[in-house]
Amino acid sequence: MPRFRFHFAFLLALVLVIASCRGDDEVLQSATETSAMAGGTSFFLLNEGNMGSNKATLDFYDGTLGTYRHNLFPTTNPSVAHELGDVGNDIAVYGGKLYAVINASGLVEVMDARTMRHLAAIAIPNCRYLAFHDGKAYVSSYAGAITPGDPNARRGYVARIDTASLRVEATCDVGYQPEEMAIAGGRLFVANSGGYRAPAYDTTLSVIDLKSFAVTTTIDVAQNLHRVRLYDDKLYVGARGDYAAEKADVYVVNPTTLTVEERLGVEAENFCFAADGSLLAIHGGTAARAFVRYDIARRETRPLITDGTEADIATPYGIASDPSTGRFYVTDARDYVSPGRVICYDARGTRLWEARAGDIPAHFAFATGRTDIGQGDDTPTATDGVSRVFDYRPAPGQFVNILPEYADGDTQATMNDKVFAAIGEGRRGLVTLGAAGGYLVAGFASRVPNVPGEADIEVLGNAFENASEPGIVSVMRDDNGNGLPDDTWYELRGSAHDEAQFSYTLTYTRPAPNHTSVPSGDPWCADARYISWRDNLGATGFLEQNIYHRQPYFPAWAAADELTFTFTLLPNRAYLSGDAWLQPAFAWGYADNQPNGTDGCHFDIGNAIDTNGQPIALDGIDFIRIHTAVFRQMGAIGEASTEVSGIRRLH
Numbered sequence: 001m002p003r004f005r006f007h008f009a010f011l012l013a014l015v016l017v018i019a020s021c022r023g024d025d026e027v028l029q030s031a032t033e034t035s036a037m038a039g040g041t042s043f044f045l046l047n048e049g050n051m052g053s054n055k056a057t058l059d060f061y062d063g064t065l066g067t068y069r070h071n072l073f074p075t076t077n078p079s080v081a082h083e084l085g086d087v088g089n090d091i092a093v094y095g096g097k098l099y100a101v102i103n104a105s106g107l108v109e110v111m112d113a114r115t116m117r118h119l120a121a122i123a124i125p126n127c128r129y130l131a132f133h134d135g136k137a138y139v140s141s142y143a144g145a146i147t148p149g150d151p152n153a154r155r156g157y158v159a160r161i162d163t164a165s166l167r168v169e170a171t172c173d174v175g176y177q178p179e180e181m182a183i184a185g186g187r188l189f190v191a192n193s194g195g196y197r198a199p200a201y202d203t204t205l206s207v208i209d210l211k212s213f214a215v216t217t218t219i220d221v222a223q224n225l226h227r228v229r230l231y232d233d234k235l236y237v238g239a240r241g242d243y244a245a246e247k248a249d250v251y252v253v254n255p256t257t258l259t260v261e262e263r264l265g266v267e268a269e270n271f272c273f274a275a276d277g278s279l280l281a282i283h284g285g286t287a288a289r290a291f292v293r294y295d296i297a298r299r300e301t302r303p304l305i306t307d308g309t310e311a312d313i314a315t316p317y318g319i320a321s322d323p324s325t326g327r328f329y330v331t332d333a334r335d336y337v338s339p340g341r342v343i344c345y346d347a348r349g350t351r352l353w354e355a356r357a358g359d360i361p362a363h364f365a366f367a368t369g370r371t372d373i374g375q376g377d378d379t380p381t382a383t384d385g386v387s388r389v390f391d392y393r394p395a396p397g398q399f400v401n402i403l404p405e406y407a408d409g410d411t412q413a414t415m416n417d418k419v420f421a422a423i424g425e426g427r428r429g430l431v432t433l434g435a436a437g438g439y440l441v442a443g444f445a446s447r448v449p450n451v452p453g454e455a456d457i458e459v460l461g462n463a464f465e466n467a468s469e470p471g472i473v474s475v476m477r478d479d480n481g482n483g484l485p486d487d488t489w490y491e492l493r494g495s496a497h498d499e500a501q502f503s504y505t506l507t508y509t510r511p512a513p514n515h516t517s518v519p520s521g522d523p524w525c526a527d528a529r530y531i532s533w534r535d536n537l538g539a540t541g542f543l544e545q546n547i548y549h550r551q552p553y554f555p556a557w558a559a560a561d562e563l564t565f566t567f568t569l570l571p572n573r574a575y576l577s578g579d580a581w582l583q584p585a586f587a588w589g590y591a592d593n594q595p596n597g598t599d600g601c602h603f604d605i606g607n608a609i610d611t612n613g614q615p616i617a618l619d620g621i622d623f624i625r626i627h628t629a630v631f632r633q634m635g636a637i638g639e640a641s642t643e644v645s646g647i648r649r650l651h
Contacts, residue, residue: 038065040344042062043320043366044059045362045363048087051464053430056105072116086104088103089128096114122166126141128140128178128179135162137160137161140157140190142196148195149198160172172208187210189205190205191225192204198224199242203224205235219258222263223239225237231273231279240269249263268292269316273321274326280292280319281294284317307351317333318342330342337429339357341361386624389416391440391485395508403432405418430645431644436630438565439627441485443483450620455602455603456605457475457647459644459647460647461593461596461601470629472626473603474626493609494586496586507563508532511530524548530543546638574634574640605621608621
């Protein structure tokens with residue numbers, strides 16, 4: 001089951017929304033799109049990327065040329081092995097430098113704003129947002145590991161960075177899980193969310209005196225604060241509420257009297273201010289999806305988008321207003337796992353142009369003056385990824401028919417092609433293998449050699465700490481030379497081999513067309529008896545359907561109404577700790593088991609074993625097979641399912 005964006009909308013399922021070390025070759029290849037509509041202010045766009053996938057990317061729109069360029073950091077900084085990192089959370093230009101907050105990687109990447117060349121990486125754990133004043137950068141931090149659902153997580157802090165030396169000078173403790181900040185009257189106002197403590201959210205703004213760098217007071221505002229924007233000497237504070245009875249809203253705070261003056265009644269997940277003083281707000285991803293322009297002076301709302309194109313936006317996520325032209329931009333995160341879009345509108349709300357962005361496009365920083373961004377070659381280069389997907393057979397699961405997306409008329413062959421489009425030739429999409437037994441088979445263009453004593457293959461997933469969904473990797477050599485994976489599979493031994501159950505068989509049955517849902521009484525459960533299963537040991541049961549994903553879980557292109565898988569099953573190590581499910585990783589040897597960028601994603605052909613568990617000497621391999629190797633369901637989180645976000649040879 002994928003871990004998506006770091007958003008508090010469904011904390012019961014936040015592990016879905018789920019840092020890892022940075023690794024090389026972990027982001028999409030860069031490319032260029034040319035817009036027919038030049039004339040806007042140039043901007044950087046930070047794409048968050050799915051948590052655990054190490055896929056934060058940085059795009060650049062050149063308003064003079066009307067070009068939109070993708071993922072320029074690795075091509076601009078080829079010697080920076082870590083690339084940009086895991087989960088881009090904020091971006092800003094200050095003093096000729098470009099600052100990007102990389103949340104799960106725990107660092108602030110600092111670049112030259114004119115060239116995007118790397119200057120420094122400043123370590124700050126679980127960092128969130130930026131503010132600047134008088135030669136100092138302020139960074140909010142959760143101050144610890146990413147632990148959703150942990151009511152005992154410590155208070156956060158704000159780190160103060162000297163922008164000349166690029167060193168952290170001091171920290172100041174604030175409330176729980178601090179988010180955005182704004183500066184007014186010599187004070188720094190910090191929005192505290194308390195997101196890890198849901199439903200006991202924090203409700204306060206911490207007020208820091210910048211001279212003493214100490215909290216002088218707090219202002220009680222509303223549940224689950226997030227945005228803070230200064231406009232016309234007032235603070236506009238966005239609260240996300242509790243996602244149930246208490247809806248998201250925007251509050252007006254007087255930074256002089258330190259009082260809450262007004263509640264606007266604008267349900268906004270994200271907002272900004274236009275040059276004419278109106279508040280531009282979006283709320284997305286649910287039935288309450290909205291695009292609103294709120295006139296501050298008149299206390300009136302009207303549609304933000306006026307040409308009907310809002311219907312084309314699947315998941316409104318980011319919004320920014322051009323400071324000089326009146327244009328505004330809305331980003332569409334789509335399904336959170338495939339490239340999104342950035343859409344440009346004129347001041348009247350009419351679409352001018354759009355461009356493909358990275359995964360979860362979110363944060364803007366406008367740039368003025370001369371730029372020499374990404375002047376190197378930005379076209380895709382040859383990779384060492386797989387050259388063909390031969391078979392994609394997921395077991396039922398909550399992201400089957402989504403990752404990749406099924407369309408009416410798709411066949412086994414077209415679904416194989418969609419998997420290849422996602423992860424073939426070095427691409428970094430995301431593919432689910434569904435519940436236990438589901439698998440994919442792919443091949444390399446030429447034999448991958450077995451280099452003694454070294455890892456030979458890399459398989460990327462989206463695992464992170466205590467969120468492992470391990471899959472077993474098997475390999476095959478093309479002994480008969482026909483280019484097809486029809487010889488002998490050999491599993492690569494992992495650390496839990498001696499605890500594994502071999503030749504385990506599971507059969508899943510498609511729900512009947514007239515199937516009636518059976519709720520369990522749990523608010524997250526849509527159907528407790530959704531897909532029946534039986535194994536070769538006589539056990540039976542059901543895969544549940546949750547409210548977060550209501551599409552068919554059974555592969556829609558499968559001709560048969562039963563799917564049977566025989567495979568090696570690993571022990572179930574997941575356990576419930578309080579209200580949170582923890583899924584500890586195995587020591588080594590499995591896909592989607594440890595974070596991308598770590599040695600846990602590397603596999604040695606020398607660990608190949610035969611069906612009796614005996615070592616088998618292979619000089620190299622031509623094909624790879626990956627299957628979900630654990631069978632477990634975890635309440636609102638759903639079933640464990642191995643995900644694959646890239647495969648490549650290391651030699």
